[in-house]
Amino acid sequence: MYRIGQEEIDAVARVIRSQKLFKVNDGTLQETANFEKELRERIKTDRAVLMTSGTAALASALIGMGIGPGDEVLVPAYTYIATAMAVIMVGAMPVVTEVDETLSMDPEDIEKKLTPKTKAVIPVHMGGYPCDMDRIMAAAKKHNLFVLEDACQAMGTTYKGKAVGTIGDAGAFSFNAFKILSAGEGGAMVTNNQDIFEKSLIYHDSCAVAYFGNQMENFKTVPFCGSEFRTNEITAAILREQLKRLDGILGDLRKNKKELEKRLAPHIDFAPCNDPEGEGAYTVSLQFETKEKALAFQEAFDGYSVIPAYMGKHVFNDWKAIIEKRGAVHPLMDPFRFEANRGFGFPEDTCTKSLELMAKCVRIDVNPDWTQEDISQFAEKVIAALS
Numbered sequence: 001m002y003r004i005g006q007e008e009i010d011a012v013a014r015v016i017r018s019q020k021l022f023k024v025n026d027g028t029l030q031e032t033a034n035f036e037k038e039l040r041e042r043i044k045t046d047r048a049v050l051m052t053s054g055t056a057a058l059a060s061a062l063i064g065m066g067i068g069p070g071d072e073v074l075v076p077a078y079t080y081i082a083t084a085m086a087v088i089m090v091g092a093m094p095v096v097t098e099v100d101e102t103l104s105m106d107p108e109d110i111e112k113k114l115t116p117k118t119k120a121v122i123p124v125h126m127g128g129y130p131c132d133m134d135r136i137m138a139a140a141k142k143h144n145l146f147v148l149e150d151a152c153q154a155m156g157t158t159y160k161g162k163a164v165g166t167i168g169d170a171g172a173f174s175f176n177a178f179k180i181l182s183a184g185e186g187g188a189m190v191t192n193n194q195d196i197f198e199k200s201l202i203y204h205d206s207c208a209v210a211y212f213g214n215q216m217e218n219f220k221t222v223p224f225c226g227s228e229f230r231t232n233e234i235t236a237a238i239l240r241e242q243l244k245r246l247d248g249i250l251g252d253l254r255k256n257k258k259e260l261e262k263r264l265a266p267h268i269d270f271a272p273c274n275d276p277e278g279e280g281a282y283t284v285s286l287q288f289e290t291k292e293k294a295l296a297f298q299e300a301f302d303g304y305s306v307i308p309a310y311m312g313k314h315v316f317n318d319w320k321a322i323i324e325k326r327g328a329v330h331p332l333m334d335p336f337r338f339e340a341n342r343g344f345g346f347p348e349d350t351c352t353k354s355l356e357l358m359a360k361c362v363r364i365d366v367n368p369d370w371t372q373e374d375i376s377q378f379a380e381k382v383i384a385a386l387s
């Protein structure tokens with residue numbers, strides 16, 4: 001869905017000509033620092049750290065929150081496996097919550113899944129559809145939980161006027177090849193919390209943060225062992241150009257989605273959305289009364305569509321390594337075998353309501369580059385498959 005072209009080619013050339021590929025340099029090239037600044041300004045957040053992936057950003061944020069063995073973190077039944085994997089990366093256990101009709105985390109299920117071990121909740125803005133952040137934030141506040149927003153699929157999405165990723169204690173974005181902005185791979189952790197920022201920054205590059213430049217100036221946190229999720233000036237330079245394209249892509253998606261929905265509305269219902277004005281508008285969600293009708297539509301439709309229930313690693317029941325509790329190669333490194341996590345498991349009847357809801361929805365892609373003619377032809381194909 002991303003757009004890429006001459007501007008990105010020039011940006012990469014600029015970095016290569018400079019011979020400065022490392023993000024800490026003599027100051028003549030500051031692609032990473034500038035991208036982080038531009039991202040902060042665009043989504044209005046205090047801190048942003050560019051990293052290698054969305055998964056790295058999620059794990060770094062959890063480390064920043066002090067989450068680890070003995071802790072449970074709530075994740076929705078419908079999200080890419082990486083959300084739950086990041087929880088296991090830090091030694092904690094992912095507890096799967098139901099989604100509601102919007103196919104995002106059901107705020108009502110938060111209280112039902114709480115245990116004394118619950119420390120955080122990860123609402124995921126899947127496909128650019130914002131979660132019900134008011135109710136999620138209220139539940140988190142009541143039970144003293146951290147909120148980490150997985151906004152990996154939702155750059156540019158807003159909820160009640162605020163950029164998703166900036167509403168909770170921290171947020172994570174992905175710039176992999178399937179996202180609205182991309183450098184092939186990449187991610188960003190954002191937060192307004194200085195403590196989360198310090199720990200997350202150190203963890204994402206613990207071998208180098210203390211030794212290069214003045215990255216730890218005025219830090220309260222002392223260095224500790226972590227990982228290496230640092231990225232480079234080429235990625236940052238590409239993403240600076242990508243960020244400039246965001247409003248154009250979103251504007252076109254929203255315009256085309258409105259137009260398509262107008263044509264489809266007499267023929268089919270749409271799934272509800274927590275903020276239709278702010279959503280990313282990458283897909284139209286067709287709402288069927290039964291899963292059989294959803295499948296029949298998909299079969300008849302001459303185009304690409306997905307039924308969330310059957311999206312493989314985007315649904316909890318297909319997170320094989322997790323559900324089968326294989327947390328690491330070495331048994332002593334496997335969080336599922338840690339004493340602090342003893343007794344943890346996934347009940348047989350985990351989130352059956354979510355599976356039903358996900359099976360009754362079909363999502364069809366919206367293209368930002370459609371002409372009016374393209375929209376008409378596409379709408380006709382959808383209507384034909386509905387009848």
Ligand SMILES: Cc1ncc(COP(=O)(O)O)c(C=O)c1O
Binds near residue numbers: 053079083187
């Ligand atoms: C909802 C969600 N969370 C996390 C991730 C992980 O992002 P990355 O592939 O950049 O690690 C993805 C990526 O597809 C995602 O869709």
